[in-house]
Amino acid sequence: MTDTTREWTLAERPRGEPDLDCFDLRERDRPEPDPGDLLVRVRYLSVDPYMRGRMRDAESYAEPWAVGDALKGGIVGEVVSSADDRYDAGDLVTGNGTWGDHALLDADEVAPVDPSVADPPAYLGVLGMPGRTAYFGLLEVGEPKPGDTVVVSGAAGAVGSVVGQIAKLNGCRVVGFAGSDEKTEWLTEDLGFDAAINYRTAEDYGAALAEAAPDGVDVYFDNVGGPITDAVFGELNLDARVAVCGQIAHYNDEETPTGPRKLPLLIAPRARVQGLLVSDYATRFGEAAERLAGWVADGDIEHRETVVEGLENAPDAFLGLFSGDNVGKQVVRVSSPE
Template structure:
């Protein structure tokens, strides 16, 4: 039998296990031109929460009573496709199924000898590419500048800080525990960190860590953290809106300070993006990230959860900050 994870109902607020359903289907058979894939590693990411809403966005929402999907590393166990061989390892957007067939379109081969397979869902995957293109293309960091990163111990944030250091910047991270602050400063090389769970005045805390102001803010959180960063932004500063995990489970439209006057007075560039905007440059990003990884300039952290059945719980745990680095499920 073949286990498949379906979206049973749309979450209200924070997702619950009852929003998902694990069913058993018949194992599929490989048809002409197809591949038979065995799921090895599954990526769970905060942006998937948006796809659980029935609303128009940059990507189609999940359908009820249909399998969910995300980035997956799989092994080709049978191939009737000339572009792939049995035994190849591939990565792509795949359904949450233990075994599935696929046309091969959109899949790319990955090399287990270059890096651990799970790394292709993190530092060499979408999260690494998100950090790379977001910081370098939108943030345009210059040597000697100060880069502030929220969600700094997460999959994207931890890589952003390291790239900032590679580019000669001062890197300050915001995370939710002393353990995570130690992680980003000791392993990832951030210059300092702010534990938001023990900070009453984030504006003042950022000011203490960045007395000369913030030149680039890479935002994974949104809300009050964005407000505090804007209170410390320098003239001609750049704000990269990558995510807003603090708001993903809100059931009403939040309100906050109006940022327009700050943006105008200080000539701030603020830009949101999704990594698919850079799809035609993915190979460039993977090659550079892989080079830095091989040279020891880039380190990565993973939280690997065992068992295919644990995918929904691992996803839910993201919203409680239980991951350090990339959250991956080993199927």
């Protein structure tokens, strides 16, 4: 093994939509683990929409990156050198590390990866943070009941695709918004959604939703915001629940849109709107991991990963999130087993 490693850093803060000038691939000395640490060779790294917020110079629920900082996110990797008795060289683990060839991880903050349950990339999607977000966001915030109509925006993404399937397991009718015919077909033909709307070709979101959800909307899981959410607010039933998970339609806005002008639509149905952060459920991650792994193993939940090859293409994979390139979870393959 060489004594150096590559990692991506934040070169400059974006204005509006990020571009490749925001990223810089640097070479640095390969770190050595201190007691309790693991040096991991990264197999896969995760790119996620929330990372856009970390590129701003502003306080948020995720600490912003400073210019020059290494970019960080979920990874799956193979232990190269262990300074902790719980893990040995060759073990596969998942945790939060740098966008690089190698990552130094705290052994207290990683989890083992079992390839017999699912392929390693799934531990960054359905069996990782997105799956946990779907699990707690729907079941704890959305509170679905059998017979409810659940609508999901960003339904073909890492979180939305799991939300819809959990809703089906709970006896709900499920409608998803997605950005291509390929995605809407995947939702209905493979994942069991009852209906799906291509928001790129639908001329009237409200009319399309009224047709797909003729009995109105009981639960809305919002990953997107914007005109889709405006349309859903007009179809909410009495005592509807809205789980606000993400607002990718606004992540690149330089100015906050004037509003909120749609709140009057919440009055008559007495709808409840609640934001969610998966970290609030950290003490229950084990519960989510067990149930999600069981559903995956039994074939009750299907998953899909869009894999971009090569660490050098990680920024392209991230930027692709904003143009809807991915179906399911977007990951980058950094290395393969030796």
